[in-house]
Amino acid sequence: MSDQVKLEIRNMTKIYKTGDGVRNINLTVNLGELVTLLGPSGCGKTTILRTVAGFLSCDTGSILIDGKDISHLPPEKRPTAMVFQSYNLWPHMTVYENMAFGLKLRKIPKPEIQRRITEMLELVKMSGFEKKYPNQMSGGQQQRIAIARSLLLQPEVLLLDEPFSALDAKIRSQMREELRKIQTDLEITVVFVTHDQEEAMALSDRIVVMNKGSFEQIGTPAEIYDHPASRYIADFIGEMNFIEQRDGTTIAVRPENVTVELGDGTGGDIGGYVRTIMMLGHFYEIAIGTDSGIVKAYVSAETAGKFKRGDMVNCFFEGTYRYEPDSEKKREKIAPA
Amino acid sequence: MSFLNPKRWYHSLGKRRFYEALLLIVFILFFYGPLLYTFMLAFANKYEYPSIIPSQFGFQWWNYVLKQPTLVKSIGLSFEFAFATTFISMIICLPAAYVLARYNFRGRKMVMFSFLLGNAFPKIGIYTSMAIVFYKMNLMGTFTGVLLIHLIECMMMMIWLPTSAFRNVPANQEEAARDAGAGPLRTFWYITLPTAWPGIAVAAMFAFIASLGESTGTLLVGLPYYRTMTVEMYGVILDYPSTAGAVFSLILIAPNLALLLLMRRYLGADTLARGYKMG
Ligand SMILES: Nc1ncnc2c1ncn2[C@@H]1O[C@H](COP(=O)(O)OP(=O)(O)OP(=O)(O)O)[C@@H](O)[C@H]1O
Numbered sequence: 001m002s003d004q005v006k007l008e009i010r011n012m013t014k015i016y017k018t019g020d021g022v023r024n025i026n027l028t029v030n031l032g033e034l035v036t037l038l039g040p041s042g043c044g045k046t047t048i049l050r051t052v053a054g055f056l057s058c059d060t061g062s063i064l065i066d067g068k069d070i071s072h073l074p075p076e077k078r079p080t081a082m083v084f085q086s087y088n089l090w091p092h093m094t095v096y097e098n099m100a101f102g103l104k105l106r107k108i109p110k111p112e113i114q115r116r117i118t119e120m121l122e123l124v125k126m127s128g129f130e131k132k133y134p135n136q137m138s139g140g141q142q143q144r145i146a147i148a149r150s151l152l153l154q155p156e157v158l159l160l161d162e163p164f165s166a167l168d169a170k171i172r173s174q175m176r177e178e179l180r181k182i183q184t185d186l187e188i189t190v191v192f193v194t195h196d197q198e199e200a201m202a203l204s205d206r207i208v209v210m211n212k213g214s215f216e217q218i219g220t221p222a223e224i225y226d227h228p229a230s231r232y233i234a235d236f237i238g239e240m241n242f243i244e245q246r247d248g249t250t251i252a253v254r255p256e257n258v259t260v261e262l263g264d265g266t267g268g269d270i271g272g273y274v275r276t277i278m279m280l281g282h283f284y285e286i287a288i289g290t291d292s293g294i295v296k297a298y299v300s301a302e303t304a305g306k307f308k309r310g311d312m313v314n315c316f317f318e319g320t321y322r323y324e325p326d327s328e329k330k331r332e333k334i335a336p337a
Numbered sequence: 338m339s340f341l342n343p344k345r346w347y348h349s350l351g352k353r354r355f356y357e358a359l360l361l362i363v364f365i366l367f368f369y370g371p372l373l374y375t376f377m378l379a380f381a382n383k384y385e386y387p388s389i390i391p392s393q394f395g396f397q398w399w400n401y402v403l404k405q406p407t408l409v410k411s412i413g414l415s416f417e418f419a420f421a422t423t424f425i426s427m428i429i430c431l432p433a434a435y436v437l438a439r440y441n442f443r444g445r446k447m448v449m450f451s452f453l454l455g456n457a458f459p460k461i462g463i464y465t466s467m468a469i470v471f472y473k474m475n476l477m478g479t480f481t482g483v484l485l486i487h488l489i490e491c492m493m494m495m496i497w498l499p500t501s502a503f504r505n506v507p508a509n510q511e512e513a514a515r516d517a518g519a520g521p522l523r524t525f526w527y528i529t530l531p532t533a534w535p536g537i538a539v540a541a542m543f544a545f546i547a548s549l550g551e552s553t554g555t556l557l558v559g560l561p562y563y564r565t566m567t568v569e570m571y572g573v574i575l576d577y578p579s580t581a582g583a584v585f586s587l588i589l590i591a592p593n594l595a596l597l598l599l600m601r602r603y604l605g606a607d608t609l610a611r612g613y614k615m616g
């Protein structure tokens with residue numbers, strides 16, 4: 001990754017006739033960087049990607065690649081390539097024909113096309129699939145080919161719209177790793193869209209958390225996890241306990257930052273009783289019933305063994321966040337008119 | 338010959354299956370009976386009352402029909418019209434169908450519906466009023482006039498089927514082509530058209546068959562210069578023996594049958610059925 005700016009979205013707004021859309025989007029993506037747009041369904045992730053690809057025109061603002069404004073170019077003239085959630089491949093063409101399509105349009109000689117496709121299939125571990133038709137492949141294989149086809153176009157910016165969301169969890173994480181490897185090896189600039197915060201954490205150099213058509217926070221996965229800028233983000237990224245205070249503010253603490261001790265149930269930062277103890281793989285989750293609702297703590301197996309249901313306990317918080325009561329309401333006002 | 342006794346069938350098949358079989362036999366007789374009879378007639382050299390089956394089979398009447406220059410000419414003309422109609426209706430209707438499938442403009446439903454409307458009235462009424470217009474425009478008795486009639490005949494088929502076929506092409510696939518560097522026209526030609534092909538092929542086949550079978554309008558507008566097979570058929574029925582008529586009607590059926598078989602072969606019953614599906 002370098003600090004040369006590849007893609008820049010400047011003050012872009014796109015509102016549909018229905019009033020939904022995205023407002024005042026500002027984003028710069030550096031060469032070789034993978035930036036993820038993360039947000040719940042309907043927050044406008046696809047809308048942003050489609051304005052960059054050229055399938056939607058922006059109402060205001062501009063989109064620049066290498067400093068040149070491309071917002072008035074049709075999709076075929078833009079140096080971007082996009083992979084969709086599904087139905088990417090042309091069903092009447094073989095894998096080879098699918099991949100050769102864009103190269104033929106670029107008037108690249110046949111032997112060169114052949115060479116590049118063979119190389120690319122190797123890269124995505126799909127060698128030998130040249131003659132297969134899309135309906136003869138699994139969903140994961142189809143998405144691999146779709147990504148390979150986009151990479152062959154050597155785009156300045158690669159746009160991926162939830163490319164793995166139709167795949168099952170295992171293949172998904174495998175594809176994620178491979179994508180990350182190829183992306184860093186070839187130094188490709190990528191804007192990745194997902195509504196899965198785990199996927200965003202695993203893949204990204206930086207994450208943009210979106211809420212109702214605008215950006216809520218931009219930062220590295222660690223920054224966003226360790227310093228969620230609002231209660232909305234604290235809630236959306238990872239697990240978080242929220243404890244309402246008497247003054248209307250909210251204290252938030254991650255379950256891994258809660259330590260539990262046997263006690264009278266009134267001491268520490270908050271007291272209560274053990275409701276449930278659950279094993280979640282290599283650690284345990286203890287749910288503690290308190291006057292301000294349930295507080296969850298992640299503990300080791302050894303610690304979990306000290307407790308049983310109904311025990312009175314005291315909890316101590318190691319790192320907390322405080323959110324003002326009106327921050328949530330303010331955000332609601334940003335919602336599209 | 339006791340196995341011919343229906344009572345035995347009834348008991349061996351069971352009540353329900355027996356009536357089902359009976360229904361099927363009646364249906365087949367009703368459907369294929371006339372066809373079979375036509376076949377028999379066409380290859381009958383000698384067929385006199387009161388024998389049930391012709392006393393001599395052969396190609397006598399085929400020779401006879403194929404030696405009539407007016408009849409042979411009409412066969413050629415029919416195919417000329419059928420090809421022209423299919424080709425021109427594709428050029429006109431496919432872009433229109435694409436627009437109807439992809440763009441949600443106001444009045445879209447009305448346009449789709451209006452193509453149905455043309456088929457809702459008795460054809461002869463429409464043709465008569467068209468004939469009046471054609472007179473004024475000097476289109477009566479011209480190739481263009483007849484072609485227009487045939488085009489109208491297959492308009493609905495050529496709009497409705499391809500529209501649903503185009504609608505079944507995922508927009509992503511077109512966008513992926515644009516993304517790869519193809520302009521709108523190339524995208525349509527290389528991606529949309531081939532993907533929607535089964536529906537379009539079925540529509541084209543029906544246009545071809547509809548044009549071959551059109552008679553009323555052709556009779557009204559084409560006479561006396563443009564006499565297609567179906568128009569000649571009227572004369573054949575009146576002026577020739579029924580055996581010649583049978584030969585002629587087989588010649589009329591043959592291309593339809595050939596087309597259907599061809600489609601089945603190249604597209605498979607699956608795709609064929611998918612072509613019918615209204616999206
Ligand atoms: N063509 C359209 N016309 C009108 N409204 C639209 C259109 N496309 C999307 N929207 C609306 O705009 C908002 C943002 O849509 P978008 O597809 O960008 O969401 P998303 O973040 O990609 O969601 P998802 O995770 O479900 O894909 C949604 O409320 C959606 O209903």
Ligand SMILES: [Mg+2]
Nearest residue numbers: 045046047161
């Ligand atoms: Mg989306």
